Amino acid sequence: MKHLALLRLAVIVLAVAAVEVLCRKGVIDAFTMPAPSKILADLWSMLISGKHNAAIAKTMSNAGVALGISIACGILIAVLVHRLLLVREALDPLFATYYAVPVIAFYPLLIILFGVGDAPKIAIATMLSIIAVIVNTLNGLDRVPRVLLKTARIVRMTHAEAALRVTLPYAMPYVLTGVKFAVAYSLIGIIGSEFIMSSDGIGFEIAFAYNNFDNATMYPLIVLVLIISIGLNLVISIWERSMLGRRGLR
Amino acid sequence: MTDVHVSLRNVSKVFQRHGAGGAVHALGPIDLDLRTGEFFAVVGPSGCGKSTLLELIAGITRPSEGEVAFEGKAIGGRVSDGIGVVFQEDACFPWLDVASNIAVGLRKTSMSREERASRVDAALELMGLRDFRASYPAQLSGGMRQRVCIARTLVMAPRLILLDEPFGALDQQTRLLMGEEVLRVWRETRATIFLITHALDEAAMLADRIGVMSARPGTLIETIETGWPRDRDSRVVERPEFGGITARLWKALRQESLKAIGHPKASP
Numbered sequence: 001m002k003h004l005a006l007l008r009l010a011v012i013v014l015a016v017a018a019v020e021v022l023c024r025k026g027v028i029d030a031f032t033m034p035a036p037s038k039i040l041a042d043l044w045s046m047l048i049s050g051k052h053n054a055a056i057a058k059t060m061s062n063a064g065v066a067l068g069i070s071i072a073c074g075i076l077i078a079v080l081v082h083r084l085l086l087v088r089e090a091l092d093p094l095f096a097t098y099y100a101v102p103v104i105a106f107y108p109l110l111i112i113l114f115g116v117g118d119a120p121k122i123a124i125a126t127m128l129s130i131i132a133v134i135v136n137t138l139n140g141l142d143r144v145p146r147v148l149l150k151t152a153r154i155v156r157m158t159h160a161e162a163a164l165r166v167t168l169p170y171a172m173p174y175v176l177t178g179v180k181f182a183v184a185y186s187l188i189g190i191i192g193s194e195f196i197m198s199s200d201g202i203g204f205e206i207a208f209a210y211n212n213f214d215n216a217t218m219y220p221l222i223v224l225v226l227i228i229s230i231g232l233n234l235v236i237s238i239w240e241r242s243m244l245g246r247r248g249l250r
Numbered sequence: 251m252t253d254v255h256v257s258l259r260n261v262s263k264v265f266q267r268h269g270a271g272g273a274v275h276a277l278g279p280i281d282l283d284l285r286t287g288e289f290f291a292v293v294g295p296s297g298c299g300k301s302t303l304l305e306l307i308a309g310i311t312r313p314s315e316g317e318v319a320f321e322g323k324a325i326g327g328r329v330s331d332g333i334g335v336v337f338q339e340d341a342c343f344p345w346l347d348v349a350s351n352i353a354v355g356l357r358k359t360s361m362s363r364e365e366r367a368s369r370v371d372a373a374l375e376l377m378g379l380r381d382f383r384a385s386y387p388a389q390l391s392g393g394m395r396q397r398v399c400i401a402r403t404l405v406m407a408p409r410l411i412l413l414d415e416p417f418g419a420l421d422q423q424t425r426l427l428m429g430e431e432v433l434r435v436w437r438e439t440r441a442t443i444f445l446i447t448h449a450l451d452e453a454a455m456l457a458d459r460i461g462v463m464s465a466r467p468g469t470l471i472e473t474i475e476t477g478w479p480r481d482r483d484s485r486v487v488e489r490p491e492f493g494g495i496t497a498r499l500w501k502a503l504r505q506e507s508l509k510a511i512g513h514p515k516a517s518p
Contacts, residue, residue: 147339153310154335155355155406156328169345247344248388 034215043220052205052221059190059202060228062118066125066186071179074133079163081134082141095138098131104192111197121198125189132181140174141167173249176240183232191225255410255442256284256307261316262467263302275467277302279316282461282470284410284444289436291445291453293499294463295510300446303468304414307444308335320410334403334441338415341402342387342395349374349383352401366405373401376435393424397431404435411435413445417452425449426484429456433483450503454495455486462502465509472502 016036022028023035034042046052081088103124110120144167152162168175194203202221209218262278277299284290294300305311306318309325318325320333334355342351352373356366374380377397387395396416403411413432417425429452436443447453453460454476462472476495478486486492508515 145339147337147341148343150310150335150337151341151354154308154329154333156358166343169343172345243345246386246388248386249344 031213031215034219039219039223042216043223046217046220047224052202052217055200055202055205056224058200059187059194062122062201063125063186063190065118066122066129066189067179067182069122069126070130070133070182070186074130074178074182075137075168075175077130078134078137078141079167082138088138095131095135103127103189104196107193107196116197121190121193121201124193125186128189129182129185132185133175133178136178136181137171137175140171143174144170173240173243173247176236176243180233180236180240183236184229187225187229253286254283255286255288255321256282256444257319258282258307259317259319261306261313261318263299263306263311264314277306277466277468278313280468280470284442287440287442289433289443289445289456289458290461291447291457291459292461292463293447293450293453293503294468295465295503295507296448297510298463298466298506299468300448300463301414303463304335304412304444304446307410308333308412332407332409333412334406334408334410335412335414336396336399336403336416338418340387340392340395340419341399344387347384347386348379348390348398351387351398352405354402355406369405369407373404376404376438377401377431393420393428396420396428400431400435404439407439408441410442410444411439413443415447416445418448425452426455426487430483432456437480450496450499451487454492454499455482455484460495460499462499463506465506471506474498474502 019028019033020036023030023033023038081091106127107120107124110123114120114123148166148170149162152166157165190201191203191206194201195207198204202225206218206221206225209215209221258280260279260281262280263276265274265276267274280303292300292303302311306313307320307325309318309320309329312326320330323330343354346354349370352370353366356369359366361369370383371380374383377400379394379397379401382390382394387398390398396419400416416432417428420428432443432445433456435441445453445456457476458478460474460476461470462474463469464471474495477491
């Protein structure tokens with residue numbers, strides 16, 4: 001286990017080191033990509049100067065709103081769909097093929113519907129992430145053993161109590177898997193929309209820097225997005241693993 | 251000690267199947283009186299509706315016909331106060347530690363915190379789980395998880411305990427020892443126990459009376475009194491009468507078991 005983690009770290013370090021060497025030797029010219037060490041230094045000074053704090057806050061708050069809607073509505077929809085057998089059977093194939101639809105292509109339509117601003121971006125991000133929550137929550141709800149539901153009845157829980165105290169806690173690790181996907185999808189949705197048509201946010205700043213050959217801004221922002229996304233993913237994974245470990249499922 | 255605790259009058263259960271197949275007559279008609287404080291076991295071939303019978307008494311299934319009464323009051327599709335159930339499958343909540351698992355049923359009562367804690371402590375003590383109160387079910391063996399489920403039932407101070415093949419998933423030695431624990435619980439709580447099992451020796455060792463069920467639709471075809479003393483333990487298997495009781499059970503059950511597996515030697 002520990003060896004594997006070390007090996008993984010070594011692969012990443014080696015890859016970054018290789019790029020560093022190629023950049024310094026001039027194989028990759030500075031106009032294409034600055035050396036990783038330079039990118040990190042640029043990122044550091046960018047964060048300290050606070051130049052892009054507004055853009056970062058904008059993107060994060062929009063993604064946060066989309067994520068919040070996806071988690072709350074996604075779980076609620078999953079619980080309802082799970083109880084309505086006919087609806088479930090009708091929707092299952094749609095859920096399964098949902099990610100074949102390039103949601104981002106609806107962006108112009110959403111601008112017509114919601115106007116220019118945060119709403120269409122949040123709509124795209126929510127459309128992308130909510131299905132991951134629904135599908136994974138449904139998967140968890142399907143696995144709740146019948147005996148636990150019978151036990152809930154024996155100790156005289158109401159339907160609502162059984163849902164909150166038995167069904168959802170049982171499905172929680174599966175819900176978390178959905179949330180993990182939803183974090184990534186809501187960031188993709190927001191940043192992707194900012195690229196296309198927007199005047200603020202990290203995506204806009206990356207596109208703006210790209211159009212102005214401003215590598216000292218573009219690469220640090222890309223790295224920042226990576227760090228945020230992977231960091232959040234890591235935190236949820238740790239939570240998920242401790243939960244599974246306690247249940248003897250790891 | 252001989253008054254009627256649970257009574258079933260002309261009870262039948264028919265399951266309505268949607269689509270092809272129509273209705274399935276699963277059980278009955280059954281007439282049965284459980285005496286207050288007795289240990290009653292039911293044996294029957296697989297698929298005879300034993301578990302349905304237990305669910306009818308528990309109040310989680312409604313009879314299609316007839317009436318089930320607990321302490322003189324009709325059970326109408328809801329679980330009555332004073333009834334506890336232990337199932338064959340592991341019913342521990344994997345996200346709760348042992349103490350919280352045991353306290354699950356106490357949430358709704360108007361009991362004080364101290365009262366709850368002392369009941370949980372007493373149940374932990376009785377089931378030999380004192381050192382495991384903070385453990386999670388995944389850290390326990392199958393037999394210990396089943397003890398947690400029994401303790402969860404005991405904290406509610408049930409007057410009637412229903413056991414649905416509670417040891418079916420355990421190995422033979424553990425089953426014998428768990429049988430002793432159930433006898434001890436039975437003596438200390440003075441509750442009525444209704445046990446469903448497919449193991450003839452288990453029924454013969456534990457019960458005061460044993461009801462034998464027919465193949466589906468299950469009805470009671472015979473009731474056998476064991477005559478064991480109240481302070482018995484698993485060593486009743488050494489007694490000469492034990493073999494006789496098991497043999498009588500098998501004699502009553504053999505034809506029904508052949509029917510249940512669709513054997514050609516089964517008489518119609």
